[in-house]
Amino acid sequence: MATIFAVGVGPGDPELLTRKAERVLRQADVILAPVSNPSEASVALATIRGFLDESRQEVIVHQFPMTSDKARLLPAWQEAAALIAVRAEAGKDVAFVTIGDPLFYSTFIYLQRILRETCPHVPLEIVPGISSVNASAAAAGIPLVEADEKMAVIPATAGVDKIAEALARFETVVLLKVKPVFGDILELIRQTGREQGTVFVERVGSDRQKVLTDFAEIAAHAPDYLSLLIIRCSC
Secondary structure (H helix, E strand, O other): OOOEEEEEOEOOOHHHOOHHHHHHHHHOOEEEEEEOOOOOOOHHHHHHHHHOOOOOOEEEEEEOOOOOOHHHHHHHHHHHHHHHHHHHHOOOOEEEEEOEOOOOOOOHHHHHHHHHHHOOOOOEEEEOOOOHHHHHHHHHOOOOOOOOOOEEEEEHHHOHHHHHHHHHHOOEEEEEOOHHHHHHHHHHHHHOOOHHHEEEEEOOOOOOOEEEOOHHHHHHOOOOOOEEEEEEOOO
């Protein structure tokens, strides 16, 4: 019987794929890659191109709008689930690829729910991947947590109040999707005296990777969408 795979391909460096991820991608009959904007390339697909045989494998790029409006997103999830299901029902192994990990702020989480409802008899296997959080800490050469420290991971779009609360409670706070509220976050970091413990990482694992540790440089930078902040307590 065919299997549906969700494959985490890491943050963008092909060498950070697991051996299992590579094996699944090489063997799959169909690869489905998400993209938020049809005018842009899929980061996940670009990461795995070297492992594919497009003369044998069907490669589908499917758009998921960059919005939190579920009324707009649901049709895209349902369409992707249908594309996957019809091929799996035909006996083809399908691999849905996602940057980072499939269960860490991933589009696949919503697809998983739909697929389990619409085709529960088809095996579904999840292949974990290295998240941008881990890869960014490695690129910057800083610990995320040690001993009895606590860490919070927050999409910056949750709002400044949530971020302030986390900074008061956790030794390490990782902020994802910082671009829309970058200025507000920087001001909060200044107010809480966390400048010395702040690291900015953009496009980790790619040839466009940028790691900034000087707060003045961070404040002067215009962030890319694929960027995050690691804020460590320096006390």
